[in-house]
Amino acid sequence: MAKTKVLERKPLSFAEKTFLPQIVTGLKTTFTSMLQKGVTLQYPEERPTIPDNYRGVPTLVKDPNGREKCVSCQLCEFVCPPKAIRITPGAIDTDAEPERAHVEKAPQEFDINMLRCIYCGLCQEVCPEEAIFLQDIFSLSGYSREEMINNKQKLYELGGTLPDKHFKWDKKKSAEAAGNAH
Amino acid sequence: MNIQSIVENITINIDGQDVEVPKGINIIEAVKMVGKGKEVPHYCYHPKLSVAGNCRMCMVEMGMPMRDRGTGEPILDENGVQKIGWMPKPTIGCATNASPGMHIRTNSEMVKESRNGVTEFLLINHPLDCPICDQAGECRLQEFSAEHGRGYSRFIEKKNVKPKRTTLGPRVTLDDERCILCSRCIRFSKEVAGDDVLGFVDRGTYSTLTCFPGKELSHNYSLNTVDICPVGALTSTDFRFKMRVWFLKRTHSICTESSVGANTEIWSREGKIYRITPRRNDAVNDTWMTDSGRVLYKAIESDDRLTQYTIEGVHKTVDEVAAAAVELLQAREVALVASAHSSVEEQFFYQSIAQRSGATVSLVSHYAEGDGLLLSEDRTPNLRGALVTGLIHQLPEREAKLEALARDINSGAVKTIFVVNEDLTKLGIHKEMLAKVKVIYVGTHANETSEVANVVIPSLMVYEKDGTFINQSFRVQRFKTAVPGPRGVLSDFHVLERIAAPLAQEKVAPLSIDDVWERMVSRIAQFDAAIRWSALPEEGVALDASAFLDLNFVESKNLKFDPVAFKETSAAPAETSATIATEA
Numbered sequence: 015m016a017k018t019k020v021l022e023r024k025p026l027s028f029a030e031k032t033f034l035p036q037i038v039t040g041l042k043t044t045f046t047s048m049l050q051k052g053v054t055l056q057y058p059e060e061r062p063t064i065p066d067n068y069r070g071v072p073t074l075v076k077d078p079n080g081r082e083k084c085v086s087c088q089l090c091e092f093v094c095p096p097k098a099i100r101i102t103p104g105a106i107d108t109d110a111e112p113e114r115a116h117v118e119k120a121p122q123e124f125d126i127n128m129l130r131c132i133y134c135g136l137c138q139e140v141c142p143e144e145a146i147f148l149q150d151i152f153s154l155s156g157y158s159r160e161e162m163i164n165n166k167q168k169l170y171e172l173g174g175t176l177p178d179k180h181f182k183w184d185k186k187k188s189a190e191a192a193g194n195a196h
Numbered sequence: 197m198n199i200q201s202i203v204e205n206i207t208i209n210i211d212g213q214d215v216e217v218p219k220g221i222n223i224i225e226a227v228k229m230v231g232k233g234k235e236v237p238h239y240c241y242h243p244k245l246s247v248a249g250n251c252r253m254c255m256v257e258m259g260m261p262m263r264d265r266g267t268g269e270p271i272l273d274e275n276g277v278q279k280i281g282w283m284p285k286p287t288i289g290c291a292t293n294a295s296p297g298m299h300i301r302t303n304s305e306m307v308k309e310s311r312n313g314v315t316e317f318l319l320i321n322h323p324l325d326c327p328i329c330d331q332a333g334e335c336r337l338q339e340f341s342a343e344h345g346r347g348y349s350r351f352i353e354k355k356n357v358k359p360k361r362t363t364l365g366p367r368v369t370l371d372d373e374r375c376i377l378c379s380r381c382i383r384f385s386k387e388v389a390g391d392d393v394l395g396f397v398d399r400g401t402y403s404t405l406t407c408f409p410g411k412e413l414s415h416n417y418s419l420n421t422v423d424i425c426p427v428g429a430l431t432s433t434d435f436r437f438k439m440r441v442w443f444l445k446r447t448h449s450i451c452t453e454s455s456v457g458a459n460t461e462i463w464s465r466e467g468k469i470y471r472i473t474p475r476r477n478d479a480v481n482d483t484w485m486t487d488s489g490r491v492l493y494k495a496i497e498s499d500d501r502l503t504q505y506t507i508e509g510v511h512k513t514v515d516e517v518a519a520a521a522v523e524l525l526q527a528r529e530v531a532l533v534a535s536a537h538s539s540v541e542e543q544f545f546y547q548s549i550a551q552r553s554g555a556t557v558s559l560v561s562h563y564a565e566g567d568g569l570l571l572s573e574d575r576t577p578n579l580r581g582a583l584v585t586g587l588i589h590q591l592p593e594r595e596a597k598l599e600a601l602a603r604d605i606n607s608g609a610v611k612t613i614f615v616v617n618e619d620l621t622k623l624g625i626h627k628e629m630l631a632k633v634k635v636i637y638v639g640t641h642a643n644e645t646s647e648v649a650n651v652v653i654p655s656l657m658v659y660e661k662d663g664t665f666i667n668q669s670f671r672v673q674r675f676k677t678a679v680p681g682p683r684g685v686l687s688d689f690h691v692l693e694r695i696a697a698p699l700a701q702e703k704v705a706p707l708s709i710d711d712v713w714e715r716m717v718s719r720i721a722q723f724d725a726a727i728r729w730s731a732l733p734e735e736g737v738a739l740d741a742s743a744f745l746d747l748n749f750v751e752s753k754n755l756k757f758d759p760v761a762f763k764e765t766s767a768a769p770a771e772t773s774a775t776i777a778t779e780a
Binding site: 085086087088089091092103104105108115116117118119142143186189190192193 | 328443
């Protein structure tokens, strides 16, 4: 067994015995903080500013023309680690929406189970159509499990419209109209 | 099936490794035989179609041992080894046949360069529709673009616009922008389906796949063009936008449409089947199957599915139902109307039940016209199973009528009918006649017979259970459970054991399918004593058919089965047993 060496504690000096230096140092911190601007946020009344790259609740967005961007490729459903996303793919009805017929495909249903979501952002990263974004909503609550599953309509309400750099499908449509073939 | 042992083998050298391959095989197949995941990428080549050689993806470098042109003497290098004369340019693997001493490079710089070039050209006008393309996930262009593509396009001009969302036929949708002009679909329609309806029009980059004027791709094999399309140009209208293929689980199964027994793959996700595609079996169906066989699974979700064990219309447990059936069967004077839709295992149990209850067995024929390819005249998957298990000894009457049974009911000789999946009211036995007897009905779907039946036992469809079928050439083929059946419904042989065992005063045994096989191999001469269901090879086992050659089967010559030739080969027992030995 290892031998324990006992060290003698250094005896306290006179000033230390009075405790006054310690009290003064402590009070200095107290008074400095007292005079500074408060850092506590009065959450729910006050809200923090959310940085642009924040990973909040995943939402579906539309392009500036109000077009549904998601084409239900189901890559987000595939990549989602906790399997929170559930998509029912479907075809766009050519007769009902002729202006969108060239996109061919859109989700019939799009559910994200927020009880499962881990806010990892892989869905946003994998989306080839830039249709799903984790935006600034960070606080989510509900009274039932069903309420915590965001359906397609809710996701578009939460997502709103984001600027689009490409307008990929509009370009496709104009190319089709121009008929580049001979 | 034993072609490799008949054809002489030669040695060729692939990437520095000597390989034995059958003479005359092409380089794509030869490289595949090397294994280890080695593959020559290709689009237009298909093992079951003629070689077109138009995609240029399967470029390999080829060289032959050098010989002096004058004397024919081998030219040796300083080590005394024969020099290899490499061709200055790459050659296509699909149209290059292996010859002795041939040297092949599948991975040299030149080969890689040419593949990259081909890929870049193919992608010039490709629409990059992957997010909305059904082929994504099983697309050869997608795979090879990842391997051989450059990741961006140097083509800054406008892409070609071609017809999209074209309806080629009742089951096939065409997107011409995605087409890479491999011509597999054209060759398939012409060579296999025998309905030459597809062709290319226009030239150069404007080349477009289309149906000939006034024609449509409507033959019963049209969905095979979708299967062999290496890209998403031809897609199934039925499967269109239903589910991405990477979510789907594949289960090996057998098509129940006819006695051909086409090997299939069932694609399902979370207990729902999305599509059925053919699985390659060179002895049965090559790589094809009928369109009509692909939609049979839809009966799973039909409203008239039987889901409850009932006695006189009241829901009961499986044990109560089995006990009621046993009681009826023990009273004797039983007739069993068996089915050639049942699996071999079930027919084995029906045979025991018939024997133990002294039942007269009749089996109803389901004959229709065949198409000479993969739809035979017998529209049941397992008539041979009924013969092999001894359930029947003669073929059923050509006309689907149960006259003898009708007479027996009228004369009172039959008091109980055990019906398997047949509607007796359509077979000459009216409802009034059924009222005279007790009816035990086993089946998947409700019909007029099940409505009047005293005991109803719901059974599982082929997609929901394990089992085997014996096809037209006496080949035992295995199918596996793809999706769960209706809640609470047991696999058929579990229920049948609950009926068969008490009839012989035996205890009901908890059976696995291999246990059933253990019983079967001891009773059926055609089965090898060592074989079990779980050990059956994927391509099936050919049985000794010599005991059944006198029977006059209805099948005429079709894609892989010639009744005359089959009789001749099966009659020579030595050869047959040799075949079984090599395959088992």
